[in-house]
Amino acid sequence: MPVGASTIIEVRDLKKYFTIKTEGVSEEKSLLKAVDGVSLDVYEGEILGVVGESGCGKSTLGKTIMRLHDKTDGQVLYRGKDLFAKDPSAMKDMTLKMQMIFQDPYSSLNPRKKVSKIIGQPLDIHKIGTPEERLERVAQLMEEVGLNPKFRTRYPHQFSGGQRQRIGIARALALNPEFIVCDEAVSALDVSVQAQILNLLLDLQEKYGFTYLFIAHDLAVVEFIATRILVMYLGRIVEIADKHELVGNHVHPYTQALFEAFPATSPKGRELKKRIVMGDVPSPINPPQGCHFHPRCPYAVDKCRQAYPPLKEVSPGHSAACWVVQKDI
Amino acid sequence: MAEKKEILLSIQNLSFSFDTQRGVVNAVRDISLDIRKGETLTLVGESGCGKSVTAHAINQLNPMPPGKVDHGKIMFRGTDLLTLKRHEIEKLRGTQISMIFQEPMTALNPVFTVGTQIADVFMTHQHMTKQEAMERTIDLFKLVKIPAPERRVNSYPHQLSGGMRQRAMIAMALASPEPGLMIADEPTTALDVTIQAQILDLLNDLKHKIEMSILLITHDMGVVAEMADRVVVMYAGRKVEEADVFSIFETPRHPYTLGLLNSLPSNTKYKNARRLEAITGTVPDMRTIGAGCPFENRCAYASQKCGQEFPAETVLSESHSVWCHNYHMVKEG
Numbered sequence: 203m204p205v206g207a208s209t210i211i212e213v214r215d216l217k218k219y220f221t222i223k224t225e226g227v228s229e230e231k232s233l234l235k236a237v238d239g240v241s242l243d244v245y246e247g248e249i250l251g252v253v254g255e256s257g258c259g260k261s262t263l264g265k266t267i268m269r270l271h272d273k274t275d276g277q278v279l280y281r282g283k284d285l286f287a288k289d290p291s292a293m294k295d296m297t298l299k300m301q302m303i304f305q306d307p308y309s310s311l312n313p314r315k316k317v318s319k320i321i322g323q324p325l326d327i328h329k330i331g332t333p334e335e336r337l338e339r340v341a342q343l344m345e346e347v348g349l350n351p352k353f354r355t356r357y358p359h360q361f362s363g364g365q366r367q368r369i370g371i372a373r374a375l376a377l378n379p380e381f382i383v384c385d386e387a388v389s390a391l392d393v394s395v396q397a398q399i400l401n402l403l404l405d406l407q408e409k410y411g412f413t414y415l416f417i418a419h420d421l422a423v424v425e426f427i428a429t430r431i432l433v434m435y436l437g438r439i440v441e442i443a444d445k446h447e448l449v450g451n452h453v454h455p456y457t458q459a460l461f462e463a464f465p466a467t468s469p470k471g472r473e474l475k476k477r478i479v480m481g482d483v484p485s486p487i488n489p490p491q492g493c494h495f496h497p498r499c500p501y502a503v504d505k506c507r508q509a510y511p512p513l514k515e516v517s518p519g520h521s522a523a524c525w526v527v528q529k530d531i
Numbered sequence: 532m533a534e535k536k537e538i539l540l541s542i543q544n545l546s547f548s549f550d551t552q553r554g555v556v557n558a559v560r561d562i563s564l565d566i567r568k569g570e571t572l573t574l575v576g577e578s579g580c581g582k583s584v585t586a587h588a589i590n591q592l593n594p595m596p597p598g599k600v601d602h603g604k605i606m607f608r609g610t611d612l613l614t615l616k617r618h619e620i621e622k623l624r625g626t627q628i629s630m631i632f633q634e635p636m637t638a639l640n641p642v643f644t645v646g647t648q649i650a651d652v653f654m655t656h657q658h659m660t661k662q663e664a665m666e667r668t669i670d671l672f673k674l675v676k677i678p679a680p681e682r683r684v685n686s687y688p689h690q691l692s693g694g695m696r697q698r699a700m701i702a703m704a705l706a707s708p709e710p711g712l713m714i715a716d717e718p719t720t721a722l723d724v725t726i727q728a729q730i731l732d733l734l735n736d737l738k739h740k741i742e743m744s745i746l747l748i749t750h751d752m753g754v755v756a757e758m759a760d761r762v763v764v765m766y767a768g769r770k771v772e773e774a775d776v777f778s779i780f781e782t783p784r785h786p787y788t789l790g791l792l793n794s795l796p797s798n799t800k801y802k803n804a805r806r807l808e809a810i811t812g813t814v815p816d817m818r819t820i821g822a823g824c825p826f827e828n829r830c831a832y833a834s835q836k837c838g839q840e841f842p843a844e845t846v847l848s849e850s851h852s853v854w855c856h857n858y859h860m861v862k863e864g
Contacts, residue, residue, distance in 0.1 A: 255723035362813050363578075392577035392750065397794035397809035404805060419723065422753075426796030426807070463728035465753025467797045469776045472757055481678075482692040483723065 209281075210381055210413050211244040211267065216276035218259075218266045222487070234487050236262040238437035239276070241513075244381070249407065249414040251428030251445070253421055253460070257486050258434040260417045264383040267415065268302050269293075280381075298328065301374035305386035307366030311358040317344075317369055318354035324376040343372040347402060364395035371402065383415045388423060400427055421464050425449055433457050436486050436494040439513055443520035454522045455499045493525065501526045536567040539744050540589065540712055545603035547584055550596065554818040558584040560768040561602070566712065571738060571745040573755045573776075575791075576765035579814055582748045585765070586714050588613070589746075590628050591620045608711075625656040629704035633717040635696035639688040645699045646684025652706040671702040674740075675733060694726035701733065710741055716748045731757050752795055756780060761850070764788045767814060767825035769841065774851035784853040784861050786830045824856070832857040 218237040223230075236259045244250050252260045265271045267278050269285055278285040280296050287293065304310035311320055318340045325336045341351035347368040358366055367387065374382055384403065388396040404427065406412060418424050424431055425445065432442035433456065441454040452458060466472050481498050484490055492509055496502040505525050513523040525531050547559040559581040566572045574582040587593045589605055589612060605612040607628070612620065624630070632638045640648055649671065650664035659667065665684065672680030675698040688696055697718060704713050715734070719727035735758065738745060747758055755762055759776040764785065772785040783789045790810035792798060801807065812829040823838040824830070830837065834857060842856045855861070 255725060364813060393752070393794045394577060394790060394810040395813070397796070397807040398811070400796065401806050401809055421724065422795065422797035426801060459725055463725040464797075465724075465727070465731075465751065466756045467753065467795065467799060468780045469756045469759070470780075482694055482726065 207245040207247065209243045210246045211415075212277070212279040212282075213240055213242045213244075213263075213267065214277040214279070216240045216263070216266060216278060217274040218262050218271055219274045232487050235437050235489070236486065237266060240434075240437075240439055241276075242432065242439065242442065244413060244415060245430075246380075246413055247411050248430055249416050249428045251424035251431040252415065252417040252434060253419065253424050253431060254434035255419060255460075255483055257436070257483060259437040259486070260419075260434050261385055263434070264302070264385050264415055264417050268300060268383055269297070270302070294328075298377050299380045300383070301377065301379040301381075302383045302385060303367075303370050303374050303387045305389050307363055307370055307390065308358075310370055311366060313358055316355050316357060317349075317361075320358070320369060321354075321372045321376060324373060328377065330377070339376070340372075343375055346375065346406070347372045348398075362395075363391055364398060367391060367395075367399055368402070371399075371406070375406070378410075379412070381413045381415070383417065385417045386419065387416070389418060389420065396423070403427065421460060433460065436484070436489045438494070438510075438523065439521075440495065440524070441520075441522045442513070447517070447520050451517075451520070453516055453520075453527045454524050455501055455526070456495045457522075459498070493523075503531050505531045536569060538565045539568050539607070540566045540746075541604075541606040542585065542589070543604045543606065545585065545588060545605065546601040547581075547588055547593065547598060547603075548601050549598050556817045557601075557820065558598075558768055558817065559588070562765075562768075562770050564763050564770070564773070566744050566746055568744055569738070569742045570760040571747055571758050572761050572763065573747040573749060573759040574763050574765060575749055575752065575755050577750055577791075577814065579767070579817065580765040581768040582765050583716055586716060586746055586748050589712075589714060590624050590630065591615070591617075592630070622656070625652055626707045627709065627711040628714065629707060629710065629712070630714045630716065631697070631700045631704050631718050633720045635693070635700045636688060638700060639696065641688055644685050644687055645691065645696075646686075649684075649699070649703045649706050652703060657708060667706070668702070671705055672699075674705065674737070675699075675702045677702070692726075693722050694729060697722065697726075697730055698733065701730075701737070705737070705741070710743045712744045712746060714746045714748070717750070718747070719754065720749070720751070727754075734758065752791060753797065764791070767817060767820060769825055770854060771826065772853045772855075774847075778848070778851045782851075784847060784851070784858045785855050786832050786857075786861055787826050789861055790829075824854075832860045 216237055217239055220234040220236055221231050222234050240263060254260045266273055273286055285296060321343055322336050322340045325331060340354060344351045349365060349368050388399050391399060416428055428445050430444050431448045433440050435456050441452060441457045490497050491507060493506040493511055496506040511523045511525045513521045514528050515521045516527060542562060542564050545559055545562045549556045549558055562585055576582045584593055600613055646668050649668045653659045653664035653667050668684055669680045672683055677683050677695060677698050719730050749755060762774060762776050762779045763770055764772040766787045772788045783792060793808040794810060796807060810829050815825055815828060822840055824841055827833045827837040836856050842854045844852050844854055845858055846852050
């Protein structure tokens, strides 16, 4: 933990299961354990990157923290207060401080509303300011994210993908949040636009001291923006550490595989690259017994097939869930 | 590349436009490129740059109308593909020019098993019996490393994972007597990175096993670095730089290519940086592009000339050309 940093979000053994119908005609239902016992602290002012492949539960984690999903079990505390407490008025106060930026700038903006309406909606809902003050705030927000305020009467389809993402960011800023979940916020963008948006997110973070939970499948993006990174695999955290520690000294075989699978940044030496991961990600509906990664893991031993390893510290601030790494085999 | 191999396909001065309700979009303007036997040529660029339209022009997959070839030729083994009739091009698609797509689920028919769909290619184009065709299909599944191929041929597309579906698509693309050219349109964009790595390995492996040429369309410079022999960079319908893959990454000469490389967060220069060198602005409206260089409005090196005429080719070396008035101002890295 960084010295002197206070915890803004505490996640305690959070579980989110979805009940789904299985294939075929039977009425049999099965459980998809999207998030299966995740505990973590998010410190004030940090950018905590969450990486993993599709189906690892990274988006569900973000959405459950935001209470867009109901939890199955566990706790989420915002500055010590339970986010899932039943009292709606207390909830409203807390959610003012938490916002989300979504992946798809096309489907996350109402196509029938003008931009000023979209950005100003949080102000309308929470009845903040007079109509004139709200308009002024919208203009200010548009300027803040690099949009010309004179475009406020336009509709979303009149903007490019990058500009739409800026609209989504302006909306998230409207209520002066402290904590923002960025769920694949730059994944749908072209690389030149992606670079602009990453810079914008960093500018805003420096100016206002936001805390980001930055969810992305693109390791390079997370490696660039995050200050701390956690890696998820089939609903659980497999490794978490400070950025430089995780990039330089990752220990979990899955993290290793992710880094090795990542395409080269230059064609030099591409023939020499070796890869270790075999096969597909198993279905999260019926994850393998024991450590979920063992069928793809080159180091798996008997114990890995029997019991799921706990997340344990391997060096200060660096934890991994792997029997082999913990030398407990 | 040391030796120059025979040219398999040659696109010559292709211009392609779409007549839309809101005006004419000149999607591709005066593109020329050669694909040699056994090489991987990648077409790289961002959305709307015309890379897919160029590739789809080869086997006439662009909807026409509203699409229209304004100019140019596509020469393949002595014939101009643009003059072929529908049934002629269809025959070519199954035998000499194959294609794999970004989302294999939409390219495969959901109501037939993958085995049947691939066997169909053998039966239609090579007049095999059903049993022969099935056996060849199982062989192909082995070639593309699908586990338990005898069982997998009887699977329906939805029963396969994304990576397996893409392998099945690749198998289908190889179901021809003489695989000549494979057009791969963003083949790994929809896949997770560990699966992407496997598919790229497979394509590289196949390219060496059977002398196949690959035209790879991608927006991802990482995929380019892993796969390409030569690279064509496109921007807003124009070819702006063409080179061997090493020159593109080490000595890019077009401001856009340089900007694209600088936009990558994985670029080693950002090890300890807190900002990226982003290209400012956005892609111009394709309906109102003038005669000048389309990158002019975002370019740090633009001069007056750039807005007026599109630059001619500057040959920098045998394998490196750039289309930029001010290329000499662009420093590498």
